[in-house]
Amino acid sequence: MNENLSARILWLSAAVFLVIGVGMTVQNLNTTDDLYRRFKKKSGELKILRNMETDLARFETAKKKTEQIPEKHPVSLNGLLQEMFPGSKADDMKDSRKDLIDGWLIRQKEISMNDIPVGKSMEFVQKAESQKLPWCLTRCVIRAVPRTTGIGQVILTMEALDKTE
Amino acid sequence: MIEYRKTAEWIGSCYGIDLQAGQPVVVRAERTRGHVNCFPVSVNDSSFVNGLQSGKAVAVGALTASESFSCWLEAPFLSFRKALKVLPTLLDVQLPFALEDCIYDFVETKQKQLTGKTDIIGKELLPVEGGVTRALAVAARMEDIQKKIELFKTFGIDPVVLDQEGLALWTQSLLEVPVVTGTENTPRIVVYLGIERSTMAIGRGGELISAHSLGPNNIAQISRLLKAQLKQGHGRKDADVRWMWTGPGVGDAALFGKLQESLRSEWPGTSIVHDKPETFLARAVATRALLAGPLRCNLRSGTFLHPRIARRVEKETLRTALTYLAAGLLICAINLAWNTVVHQKEAGLEDMTISLADKLAGYHVAAKGEGRIKVVRDALNPRRDMLKPFLRNFEPSLIEMISSVTDLAKKNDLHYETLSISREKINVSGTAGNWKKCDVLLDALKQKGYAVKLDRKESLADERIVFSITTPVTGGSNE
Known part of the structure; x- marks a missing residue:
């Protein structure tokens, strides 16, 4: 009798666990698509954040490298202009500044020159950009003079970093 | 019907017993690597008694052909499950006693697909669709089983398995003298000549047809049975048979010789005497108990099931x-x-x-x-x-872009009137030598990452194309 009871309990337990097991398997299989979508979404989110981190790291690295430059102030753009175009001056020059971070500020100059050899103006830009703390060209407008080649109105917008402290 | 068909495959050794004239002939059988080796043993041998008592070996015997019954039945269903519903009824019709008074089993089944007409032992039947299931039934009266068990117990033996003599003779004969290739259709007749009984198993190739108990006038009976069982369609009978002889009776040379001669005249063919014929049946039941194979059965079943088998069944169920x-x-x-x-x-x-x-x-x-x-x-x-x-400060200079745009102008006959360029935007206007040269500039700027559009029109004066490439104004800048 006891053996019969043991056998019955064993069979009943086997049936119960098999049913539960199969039920769990079916449920897990049914949720596979949803699971995949959740993981894909979370992975996508993490990827975007990592891209942002990498992007920010590029900027931070650029700042660190800039801080390692001994020169903290850019050369005088007027001085460079006089070197390249002695005796002449810009027809118009606008100057602005904007604070950045950690004592750095950005200086922006817009230089407008009429009837100037375009090639020479590009040489001027190259010289300004080759400084230790360079003046970088951010915008250039060239308007050709009719019936002449290589001469035109050149408007250069240049920026340079400057440390105030 | 028997629910537990396995014999004694779970044990490594057993004693096969043939009761000849009320005396047991015993062999000890041991299974080693799929083979069974048999050694004759005296019933008084202490190893025999001790082996059984210790439980390391079991005893197996058989019901004779006269104590049991076997026949092929045919049910008109291809599905065995459906056939199983009618086979007992078909068996009941064949039995000389009530089905309820016996233990029975169907030890082999064959499904046969039928197309067109079917013909069984000379009878023509109507066209049959589907198929049939043929089953070999074995049965024994409970009374006979009980008597056999009690007879064994008088020798202190409690057999775990009670086989069927005819099936045992057949399978052992095939095991010891297998069918030769090319003789699959040759009738084989296994004759056991005992001291007080004789048994004959008839088959063709490796397939058993029937098993019979033989009476004293066995020559005529044998001949009659062979005619009935081996008769082909259209009244033909096989002329060439394979006689397999065994049992203690083959030792009586005069009787055996006379029997052979009488039968061979009507049923010529080869004649072989099995090795150690006196222990053949004992070897047969022991081998069948230890090795899996065809036509296995254990008529000690139902209420007669041996307790050891019953415990085995329980263990397997629990397992x-x-x-x-x-x-x-x-x-x-x-x-x-x-x-x-x-x-x-x-x-x-x-x-x-x-x-x-x-x-x-x-x-x-x-x-x-x-x-x-x-x-x-x-x-x-x-x-x-x-x-x-x-x-x-660390990005490529805008001058490189300007240089690239001016190079394109030189190579593609483009005259710029205005060029306004920053990292995000570019506006170029001027004239081009032809329509396609504007596309060259447009494609180059797009490759460099500028989102630009081209406007162009023919100039009537100098046939140059006036063009304008601009960066459309967007909601915000993306870097």
Whole structure:
């Protein structure tokens, strides 16, 4: 009798666990698509954040490298202009500044020159950009003079970093 | 019907017993690597008694052909399950006693697909669709089984298996003298000549047709049975048969010789005497008990089931239940493990995302999903804007772009009137030598990452194409 009871309990337990097991398997299989979508979404989110981190790291690295430059102030753009175009001056020059971070500020100059050899103006830009703390060209407008080649109105917008402290 | 068909495959050795004239002829059989080796043993041998008492070996015997019954039945169903519903009724019709008074089993079944007409032992039947199931039935009266068990017990033997003599003779003959290739259709007749009984098993090739108990006038009976069992269609009978002789009676040379001569005249063919014929049946039942194979049966079944077999059945049932239980537990465990791993991975991913978002934003970001990305982006943008000028120092100069655009002008007959260029935008206007040269400039600027559009029209004066490439104004700048 006891053996019969043991056998019955064993069979009943086997049936119960098999049913539960199969039920769990079916449920897990049914949720596979949803699971995949959740993981894909979370992975996508993490990827975007990592891209942002990498992007920010590029900027931070650029700042660190800039801080390692001994020169903290850019050369005088007027001085460079006089070197390249002695005796002449810009027809118009606008100057602005904007604070950045950690004592750095950005200086922006817009230089407008009429009837100037375009090639020479590009040489001027190259010289300004080759400084230790360079003046970088951010915008250039060239308007050709009719019936002449290589001469035109050149408007250069240049920026340079400057440390105030 | 017998529910437990296995004989004694679970044990490594047994004693096969043939009761000849009320005296047991015993062989000890041991299974080694799929083969059974048999050694004659005296019933008084202490090893025989001790072996049985210790439980290391079991005793197996057989019901004679006169104490049991065997025949082929045919049910008009291809499905064995359907056939099983009618086979007992068909057997009941064949039995000389009531089915309820016996133990029976169907030890072999064959399904046969039928097309067109079917013909069984000379009778023509109507066209049959589907198929038939043929089953070899064995049966014995409970009374006879009880008597046999009691007879064994008088010798102190309690057989675990009671085989059927005719089947045992047949399978052992095939085992010891297999069918020769090319003789699959040759009739084989196995004749056991005992001290007080004789038995004959008739078959063709390797297939048993029937088994019979033989009376004293066995020559005529043998001949009659052979005519009935081996008769082909259209009244033909086989002329060439294979006689297999065994049993203690072959030792009586005069009687055996006379029997052979009489039968061979009507049924010529080869004649072989099995090795050690006096222990043949004992070897047969022992071998069948230890090795799996065709036509196995154990008529000591139902209420006569040996307690050892009954315990074995219980153990196997419990083992099966345990296996299912283990399978169920394993499936549950796998699912639980899966869920745990998935949740851990998901939580880990979420933790990494939260940690990175907090690090980038500089404070804990409570939002989730796209909201979190937006919060982080909004937190980062001011700093990025502050740091852009630092990165600009290390980027390629805008002069390279200007140089590239002016080179294109030289190579493609483009005259620029205005050129306005920054890292995000470019506007170029001028004239081109032909329509296609504008496309060259447009494609080059697009390759360099500028989102530009082209406007052009014919100039009537000098046939040059007036063009204008501009960067459309968008809502915000993307870097």
